[in-house]
Amino acid sequence: MILTSLQPGWQMVRAHKRMLAVFYLANLFFGLLLIWPLRAMLKNFIGDSMMGGKLGGALDMDFLFEFIKHNEQAGSVFFGLVLIVPAVAWLFTLFLSGGALAVFAQDEKYTPARFWGGAAQYFGRFCRLVLWSLPVLVLLFCLQYFESGAQRLFFGKDPYENISYWGGWIKAGLRALSFLLFGMIFDYARIHAVINDENKMRASLGAAIKFVSQNFLATFGLAFLLFAVGALALVIYNPLADSLAAPSGLVILLLFLLQQFYMLFRATLRLTLYASQLHLYRGLESTPAAITLTAEVDMHGLTPATE
Amino acid sequence: MKESGGVSRGNKIDKEGWGFIEVNKITSAAGEDWTGQMEFIHPDDDNAEDKTVFRLPLAKPLAHNDSIIVNFDFTAKLPQPPFARTGAKAEYFFVGQWFPKIGVYIDQQWNCHQFHANSEFFADYGVYNVRMTVPEKNILGATGLLVEKKTNGDDTATHFYHAEDVHDFAWTTSPEFVEFTGRAQDVEIRVLMQPDRAYQGLRHLEAAKTAVEYFQNWYGDYPFPNLTVVDPRRGAGGAGGMEYPTLITAGSTYGLPEGLRAVELVIIHEFGHNYWYHLLASNEFEESWMDEGINTYTEIQIMSDKYGPVGDALDLFGIKLNTLQQHRGSYLFNADYDPTVRRTWEYYSGGSWGANSYSRPGVLLTTLQNYLGKETMQKIMRAYVERWRFKHPKTRDFIEVANDVSGQNLNWFFEQALFSNATLDYSVDRVFTREAKKGEGYDFKFSVATPDSAMSNGKNEPADESTADSVASKSQPKLYESGVHIRRLGAFKFPVEVVAEFANGEKVREQWDGQELWKKFNYIKPTKLVSASIDPEHKIALDMNYTNNSKAIEAASLGVNKLTARLLFWMQFLLDQPEFMSLFTAFIPSF
16 A cells, blocks of 8 residues: 555655655755854854865864854854744744645646645645644654553562663653554544535544554555655765765855755655655545446346336 | 762762761760860851861870871762762772871961862872771772782681872672782783673773883882772773872773773873872862863873874774874863863853863963973973972972973963963954055165065065166066054964965065064065965964964865765755664664
């Protein structure tokens, strides 16, 4: 079921490259919005100093401390930006997801009108969905405390450090799992809202929770598969990026291109997830086949009625 | 407690677990009860409720070289869990600051301060004979040497320890210690590890060996035959990272990576205190830099030599941090609140106390070492140890040793570094290079300036007599007039080296005494100036800003672009997180 949803999902994303570009460019835009003031601070601080060239190599921790020290006020402004911009970016991505789901649900060619219209149509609903799903998020987040409870039950209030250390890793895993589960439920709630043109987000949320619980293996399997692909990509990306450390303009350009290729890949994963989930949802929630009744009638001794 | 607000060294007091020392009775050798003569005093402030110092007036003064026996019957209750360097948790006991300690009679008076939040101690040398009775199964470590362990037949055992020429005594006991032993040169080392961190035992032992070897080789003989290193129990960190004669506490955590050298740092630092605090028993109340600061300096040198030069403190996930960088960072953020030498409870804040006790002295002594040379500095430190071992040196005594051994008057340095809050910051304010123009004037002929003849170091030397026309032939190379303008931005004056680099690879090194507010260097050369830098090797660790120490004619933006690209990626990655998947939470264990 997972692969049969993944394949058409991937095909759909390939067919809507412009939508992919929108998601990628949105991410790039907000990243630049965050980084540009920081770059300005860096340039202002470094000026014509030879540090400008030295930073092309390894990061100098002396420089880092000096930069923070001599830019304390600007730093606090930047910190404010770091809180606001991600929130706005997340809202915008939520907005875009309505457009993507609308295009995928209609299974028609991408047009700006279709995409942006869908985004606008569903944004309000999705915002309400966020509010309704907060208790679900809190509940799922508490999954990690099962570890705390188990630890206390088996090892008491004062366990050896190795217990709490490994327990901490288990807790982190449970936390990641809870985010994954929440993400899944949130996705299917949105899909439900789009496919059924549902206005009541509480109903969509309920339907999503029901759908996920009834089809846990398929839904979790699909989400986890794409999560694993993303994680694998990061594992491949990191050493490649680290190898691009030579202080040369060409190498820095290559590094930038590699980074952006990776982010484009992540945008592809996101859209593939939406499209595949939609296919999975449709596949598992389709109406039952029409029932055909057959019967044998003994016609012996009976004359068919004639006009 | 008033000063600390109930928080000491990062630990909060447990209101159910107060500790105290109560003197129950004081008697003379003849049995006279002197308890009623005990009088609490508060020599440092107006806090009449402070009962950490008491005086006991004698019936008649004690003559020079005379002695007296005074018996103190006291009760010590340990904080639970450990707080402010002492305490107990479950089966683990660390017993420090547990007995009434006699102050120091020095400079014709008693020097005895109250117990402050951001301070340590000052006591005098003596001989300690201590018998500690603990459960028989317990392992015990203490200051000094074990003389005898006697089983009492009631599931307890009494450990008798003897220590000479020490000015404090601490001990620890737990049935769960896992013991590791080793030897470094002539010193027997004993490491008492917690069972859940026993796998780090050899790491602790190696760090202790490193400490003993470096200190003995560089600074002089460690006068005791043994050293005990204690790994504090989980939840008992309040007694960690502390020093006592022949016994130190470290501090670690399960899973600590090898690249994070916290174990090595703390052991080298705490062992160092057996020199700077114990052997050289300076007054930790009044001149905390003399133990913590000098110790930070020696810690920086040893860590760099043993694990450096890059990333000696941290070398993990591509992040490299030196101990010197770590302390310089700390100093930068608290550089000018106070002078280094100050009574510890009078610093502006805990941050200022920390920076001025530890980081700033560590950085300034490293600067001094780079100025004098490593060999001279080591001679100074060895001489300091030799001349003042088992005594109570003061700041002026250290300065005197430094002046004497170096053969220079370094008062100009120490006055600024220790007794003022002056900060050091030299910057290259301006660099320029342009085609040299022939001078013009009415009814006067100037020669074309010749290279390197006229304007070096700002001195104008007489121009050559030959005429411009005759000199300015087509075969003459094009000349460039270049300038390097240096400014002293901080109040701290220090001699600096300036290096001017030219397009043909030539480097001109200039020395400037750093006294005035600015200095201009000018050059006439057949090559353009490319860049100028002050102290290019970063020998002046006290400099607040290395970034403004250099300037290039053409700004290089390579580093900024690379850093921007890296940061952009991480911003994009994190922006992608909330909705898609919180991958990064999987890598952050929580406890």
